[in-house]
Amino acid sequence: MPQRRLISVFDRLLQQHGPQHWWPGETPFEVMIGAILTQNTAWTNVERAIANLKQAGCLEPQCLLDTPFEQVADWLRPSGYFNIKTRRVRDYCAWYLEQGGYPRLRRRRTHTLRQALLAVHGIGPETADDILLYAFNRPVFVIDAYTRRLFARLGLIAGDEPYDTLRLAVEASLPTDVQLYNEYHALIVNHAKDHCKPKPRCDNCRLRRGCGGVGE
Known part of the structure; x- marks a missing residue:
């Protein structure tokens, strides 16, 4: 999984949505x-x-x-x-x-x-x-349905890989950074809810160029 592409996706998501400061919880x-x-x-x-x-x-x-x-x-x-x-x-x-x-x-x-x-x-x-x-601030990248959908549409993954295969591939391609993993996952969730839905809303999406989901 190309690091440059992953970082580019992160940067564009951050530009579109801003810092997320996740997870919502007091303790x-x-x-x-x-x-x-x-x-x-x-x-x-x-x-x-x-x-x-x-x-x-x-x-x-x-x-x-x-x-x-x-x-x-x-x-x-x-x-x-x-x-x-x-x-x-x-x-x-x-x-x-x-x-x-x-x-x-x-x-x-x-x-x-x-x-x-x-x-x-x-x-x-x-x-x-x-x-x-x-909760423990460990550098572990969370793979959820939103991540699979977004990365598959961008051509980064097939989308049906086993959970740990995807997790380890992402972690191997990104710096080991808790804050990066935190922000990246939160941005994916936000983007998937606003734009990368099962039926995507591609207008104003900064990831639209090169995305296989456009026009689904």
């Missing part, structure tokens, strides 16, 4: 819960669920474990699949506390921490990498 733990809740739903729905937790004073791992399942599920209802997500959130909280919480987890090397996250029920590669990048 690392809030970022972690947001990463779990955003599976298969829009971020606006996650914000409503997190607002419920904050209003209840229960955006803490022990509180989420001590509170009856049905009550937590009701708070998380706006995020969709709320019973499944309640189980995943509680499984994560139990693991998180067993591991000693943020102070101990942040001491682990990135690869070791990633493997530990992937072993938690309900945590897949994308969720684990969201947590690593945005």
Whole structure:
């Protein structure tokens, strides 16, 4: 994957959208819960669920474990699949506390921490990498559906490669820089929502030249 092309795409996205300052969350733990809740739903729905937790004073791992399942599920209802997500959130909280919480987890090397996250029920590669990048500030590039769509239309990838194949290819082609990975992923998400939709809106898109998605 050509580094010059990747950096050019980043520069044009930054010119179009400006700095994103992602991930929206006040604490690392809030970022972690947001990463779990955003599976298969829009971020606006996650914000409503997190607002419920904050209003209840229960955006803490022990509180989420001590509170009856049905009550937590009701708070998380706006995020969709709320019973499944309640189980995943509680499984994560139990693991998180067993591991000693943020102070101990942040001491682990990135690869070791990633493997530990992937072993938690309900945590897949994308969720684990969201947590690593945005909560632990590790240089891990997040591959999501938006990234696949954009890079495939630009001819950088086929689009059906395995998750880790794409992640490692991007990381090998970019400087190892947490802030760069953070901004790049956030810009892709913003651009995909505004322009690079399943049916693209190509007007005023700074990536239009050389994009295979024009006219789809």
